[in-house]
Amino acid sequence: MTDNVLELRKATKLYAGVPAIEDVDFALRRGEIHAIVGENGAGKSTLTKVMAGVVNLTSGHMAVDGAEVAPRTPLESRHLGIAMVFQENSLVPTMTVAQNLFLGQEAFYNRLRGIYIAAQQFLQSLNFDVSPTMVVGQLGAAKKQMVEIARAVLHKAKVIIFDEPTATLTPEEKKYFFDLVRDLKARGVSIIFISHALEEALLLADRITVLRDGEHVVTDDTVNFDRARIVQAMVGRDLSNTLYGKRKTTMRPAGERVLTVQNLKMAPMVKNNSLSIFAGQVTGVFGLVGAGRTETFKIVAGVLKRDFFHGGEIVLRGQPVRYLVPAPAVKAGIAYITEDRKVEGFFETMSIARNIYLGLLAKFPGGRFLLSKREADHAGADWISKLNVKSIGGKAKVVELSGGNQQKVVIAKSLVQEPDIIIFDEPTRGVDVGAIVEIHELINRLADEGKAVVVISSYLPEIMALSDRVLVSRMGKVVEEYSAFEATEEKLMYAAIH
């Protein structure tokens, strides 16, 4: 019997040939609290999902109590004693606490009174202050989490994985959660938790593992870490990285102030956000997932619906605006290029040219009642060559293209509308390397042409390579601003995590 309750060796998971984690070695000691930290996309979630059986390894080995295992479903992992508490609750909101606890384990004759009594005793034994007859949907985030933890313990989990457990908790609830975790540890349960909050990792964990770009960087006892060492390990990538290597040597000066956002509010993601965007430069907006960046700019572009009364002020070239749908924002010259091109980007059954032509029609309906095939072909061919979209002719359906080419179509569909303010949300997510370079060149060219360009990205090198000015967002608002010369990866990361 080793003292490692869970072990991964050379764990690799490829998504469409691209590694999410590569050759990662990881060991969880019996009864320890182990924190996993890293940037967005570092592979934290993938690594833990492998353990929980949600994701299957492409290659590599996993062992529980020294015995080789390969769980293929969450249920198989649960039988191995591994439970995962997800960011999004996996409880049934319309059922009571007790029903949720025993979900999937009900006796054939499921006596409610029986499970209430059992749940009551069980919750008391854990010292959890939750009533088993409460409906889960009415509980707060902290209590829901308690129910999830209780369920994991009830399933006799020896390893519990928490994904961002404190993200939705208030400070007091966090404190209580920490006590809970320590209590679980005292019961001999081993804990893994993923966190963006480095203080929590330093405070709570026995050991910390840092991942970067899908690879294992360092694992060490918490006493050997401080904040600076973790941040350095998280961002300390090879600066000769060919793709992003060039530090900016010139900085475009700010042009006219085209967009001002003041005290923008939209619960729960955007909290009193204020920022300005200037013409003729690239404004990078950095932050971790959930920092309210996307939401802020979706409100600006009218993509997010919100109520009529709340919310602060958006000023576009001196005029206060409030868009309830994207159409008037598009007419006013704002283009929002989505981070999720499948859901709100392209039209999958249509040709590239038709996608681009629809963008044109939406912005400049003019007197057009009839469609013009010539105009459609012209716009299509024009942008296909401008953005170097590779396909088997303009007739190819967008769904058949590669991610990079799909992204180019989505960009072309917006650029054909001749916008002045162009908001790129994660412009290179799921895009191949060659297309990344081309998209970055395009972004620079747009700024040189005098457009106001916004690049929202969670990927530091992208922000560093593109931005003339960097806004750092945290917890729903912009907290720091740096010029391209001031910004360093460490500073940005430090500002983005609390």
Added chain:
Amino acid sequence: MKLGRVSQQGIVFAIFLAMFAGFAFFLHGFATTANMLALLQNVAVLGILGLGMAIVVIGRGVDLSLIATLAVPPGLVLQMVQDGSSLSLALTAALLLSIAFGLVNGWLIAYAEVPALFTTLATGLFLAGLGQALLFKLDVVQWSAGLAGFEKLGQGVVLGIPMPIIVFALACVVIGLLLTRTRVGAYIYAIGDNPFGARTTGIPVRPTIVLQYVLAALIGCLAGLVMAASVNSMPTRIYNSTWIYDVILVVVLGGIGLSGGRGGVLNVVIGTLLIGTLLNGMTIMDISYSAQNLIKGMVLLAAVIADSFLNPRNEETAQQGDI
């Protein structure tokens, strides 16, 4: 994807050809000019309704109130003329009623965001009830002298072709041009393909959805006028029949995916021809009404299953609650 769509259309067309050839060979009296015209005439109204359904289905919606718009506004025309109004006044009233009804449908679906299925189920029921309770004196609204000449819309013959076929053909051309050649048509396909994408692109999604339902209501009214003119009355109880399923049958069988953004007028024509041949053949073979329903039910089931295999719906549609 592409292959699947083509093959569904192709399969349906092949079935139509096989059935047609089979009937022509085995059924005496099938392959005659007179029977062909009768066949087409019988399904022309269904085909016109199919066009209305096609517009909303391509836009990722569904309109179950089509039969109500078929029955009530044309019934109103007959009733008003019977009561002494002029034909033009009656037609105007029917037109306005259809437009108003389409606007209500569209507003509920696009702005109040009630799923199309429930909206049109309820509004159809409402319109039919309105007609039966307040507008019409009898369940079957009778023809009257003031309508003289109007029956040509259903019974006239031009160059040997019955009028309903001509109306269907014209409607096909007009709707076909609307869908493929106009900005509105491009918007409808875009909304059916990806409603969120259409919204983000700046396409006026909600007004376009309203327009779809107004067009559907107008087409329903047109179909009703042709029908009333063919049979010299408007049996308003038709609302209680299973006709709406025949309309869906035509659209789905023709290969217009219920997930939206796909298909066109050609699919409606193919679906109409297949149903027309099937019904005509069954009538000549003297198959009982209930056995016909059984066969139609099986064909619709097969078509819907084939549709969900060939045009798989995505998560968003399922969650939206659209059909």
